[in-house]
Amino acid sequence: MxxxxxxxxxxxxxxxxxxxxxKKPEPAPAPVAAPPAPAPAPPRVNQDSIDxxxxxxxxxxxxxxxxxxxxxxxAEAESVRSMxxxxxxFDYDKDDIRDDAKATLxxxxxxxxxxxxxxxxxxxxxxxxxxxxxxxxxxxxxxxSIQRYLVSRGIAATRFETVSFGKERPAAQGENEAAxxxxxxxxxxxxxxxxxxxxxx
Amino acid sequence: xxKRRIFSIFHxxxxxxxxxxxLGLRSSVTFAQDTTSARxxxxxxxxxxxxxxxxxxxxxxxPNADSVMKILSRDLDYGDRITVIAADSGxxxxxxxxxxxxxxLGAVAVVQASVTPAGSLHIVxxxxxxxxxxxxxxxxxxxxxxGGEWRLALHRGSDDxxxVVTGVKGIAATRALFVHExxLWIIDSDGAQAHAVGGTEGGLSxxxxxxxxxxxxDELANTGHQxxxxxxxxxxxxxxxxxxxxLNMSPTFSPDGxxxxxxxxxxxxDIYSVAPFGNDSPKRLSVGPGATSNxxxxxxxxxxxxxxxxxxxxxxxxxxxxxxxxxxALLTTTLYGDQPYRSDPDWSxxxxxxxxxxxxxxxxxxxxxxxQDRGVQGFTSEGRNTEPSWAPDGRHLLFTxxxxxxxxxxxxxxxxSRMRQLTRTGGARMGAWSPRLDAGK
Numbered sequence: 001m002x003x004x005x006x007x008x009x010x011x012x013x014x015x016x017x018x019x020x021x022x023k024k025p026e027p028a029p030a031p032v033a034a035p036p037a038p039a040p041a042p043p044r045v046n047q048d049s050i051d052x053x054x055x056x057x058x059x060x061x062x063x064x065x066x067x068x069x070x071x072x073x074x075a076e077a078e079s080v081r082s083m084x085x086x087x088x089x090f091d092y093d094k095d096d097i098r099d100d101a102k103a104t105l106x107x108x109x110x111x112x113x114x115x116x117x118x119x120x121x122x123x124x125x126x127x128x129x130x131x132x133x134x135x136x137x138x139x140x141x142x143x144x145s146i147q148r149y150l151v152s153r154g155i156a157a158t159r160f161e162t163v164s165f166g167k168e169r170p171a172a173q174g175e176n177e178a179a180x181x182x183x184x185x186x187x188x189x190x191x192x193x194x195x196x197x198x199x200x201x
Numbered sequence: 202x203x204k205r206r207i208f209s210i211f212h213x214x215x216x217x218x219x220x221x222x223x224l225g226l227r228s229s230v231t232f233a234q235d236t237t238s239a240r241x242x243x244x245x246x247x248x249x250x251x252x253x254x255x256x257x258x259x260x261x262x263x264p265n266a267d268s269v270m271k272i273l274s275r276d277l278d279y280g281d282r283i284t285v286i287a288a289d290s291g292x293x294x295x296x297x298x299x300x301x302x303x304x305x306l307g308a309v310a311v312v313q314a315s316v317t318p319a320g321s322l323h324i325v326x327x328x329x330x331x332x333x334x335x336x337x338x339x340x341x342x343x344x345x346x347x348g349g350e351w352r353l354a355l356h357r358g359s360d361d362x363x364x365v366v367t368g369v370k371g372i373a374a375t376r377a378l379f380v381h382e383x384x385l386w387i388i389d390s391d392g393a394q395a396h397a398v399g400g401t402e403g404g405l406s407x408x409x410x411x412x413x414x415x416x417x418x419d420e421l422a423n424t425g426h427q428x429x430x431x432x433x434x435x436x437x438x439x440x441x442x443x444x445x446x447x448l449n450m451s452p453t454f455s456p457d458g459x460x461x462x463x464x465x466x467x468x469x470x471d472i473y474s475v476a477p478f479g480n481d482s483p484k485r486l487s488v489g490p491g492a493t494s495n496x497x498x499x500x501x502x503x504x505x506x507x508x509x510x511x512x513x514x515x516x517x518x519x520x521x522x523x524x525x526x527x528x529x530a531l532l533t534t535t536l537y538g539d540q541p542y543r544s545d546p547d548w549s550x551x552x553x554x555x556x557x558x559x560x561x562x563x564x565x566x567x568x569x570x571x572x573q574d575r576g577v578q579g580f581t582s583e584g585r586n587t588e589p590s591w592a593p594d595g596r597h598l599l600f601t602x603x604x605x606x607x608x609x610x611x612x613x614x615x616x617x618s619r620m621r622q623l624t625r626t627g628g629a630r631m632g633a634w635s636p637r638l639d640a641g642k
Binding site for chain 2: 093095121123129130131132133134136137138140141144145161162163164165168
């Protein structure tokens, strides 16, 4: 008469899965007859097992929902992260924000407004044609130029730190315009508030 | 009596060339009495600019004679002021020299060097024309033999020989700091003893303190923050300068060592100065305008002016200002190359010239501008040549060149245009030539 706890749990789980798989409620069955007399209360031990199975089922459901939400959040955060990391590029020996860079930066403005805890390090880089030292200075102007643009779009200056790597960290190797144009860039690194990144609503 | 077979000319192989050299030396060398004398034994000789008097380097005697011979002859050769005539074999000279023999070889002086049992380098310099001893010196050689300090002492001997023979002290007892694989390195003037300076990861733009014992540099962290560091080369003690900016770079010492100038900023950059071993707040020297990049300061030898790079007119040119930041004036113009630029000035120790790099057809070359007549001399054309640094003699320049296929340090004699490669390890750059590393420094 006494089924093992395991098999009861297995039955309960099967019932739960079957129920859980049904997204929509079943159509109400046509009334046929008077409801049957209530079944006698199961023995106390069985009742405990069933309660435990129900709790486990509820917890599993919550976990699944939480996992799904976590995956959605992670995907969202990853999108935000890649939008933040999108580089901007500069002309030779210039620190002006190009038109193509403005679109990239405007996308970051939305992100920064939706994630007010985020602080960014703005790093200016140069191609390798100029003087090593002058390029460090030029990279700094590029970082500051990016900061000025973002501040002009309403983001607080305190949310940025500007640094320069000059020509010290090339993104592409080569003595040609293809490499140089990839190296004249601004990079963006999250230095605070990167835990709960949200897309703008 | 010397046997003729032991003589050979150090550089030239054919006897025709030897004859030409001897004739050339005899016709072009001018002699003059030097009014100065040391301890009553030295009568120096002076020579017209551009000549290289012959010096016979006699076989060295004593421990490590071969190494001593090799180092001395190489130093005198690299100095570009002397033509070395060396005995390639044979015993050390003894007794009275047969001076006419050396005169016939084109030697105006004979150098007899020996390592004494007490461990000193004993150098006797003979004046061939005067048939007399010109100078005698003894230089202690620190242990271990062949070690770094031992070699440096030998280089001091070479420099003293140059001083006695030409009136100008040599530059063999010097070293160069440079950047290689993300660290500072140091190398002797003859290319020996290259090694990393420990604890200088991220180091850029090294600059010597005039005492030859300390270095200032820019430490670039992985975060991009740059900090000025002053480091004792002996003990390794460091002093870091806090500023309110993330960018702090290109430090340089004033010639008296009392002031450190460097570049700092968060947008545009300015030149600041500070006491190098204290905790004072840096003082701003250059003033913008606006988001202007001012970089690469270099003091004049009297400490009264600073040459620097600035883009205040829209592209990089070299400027000069007073050491307090007043009276900035444009030094270079696009006449010396392309738009955009000229940069990285270094003021010659004699105060007469400022070396810089200028783009010519898009590639940097080394030039120097004469401050009296603004005449510009170009020194390089092969490969990309950058970051000039004067030797203490104001005649040789150290620079970075790609001419060998990789970035290396090279040395040029600005009078003869003779060049030699200093480093052999790829990726060397930002060379800084030390002051003379005299004994006791």
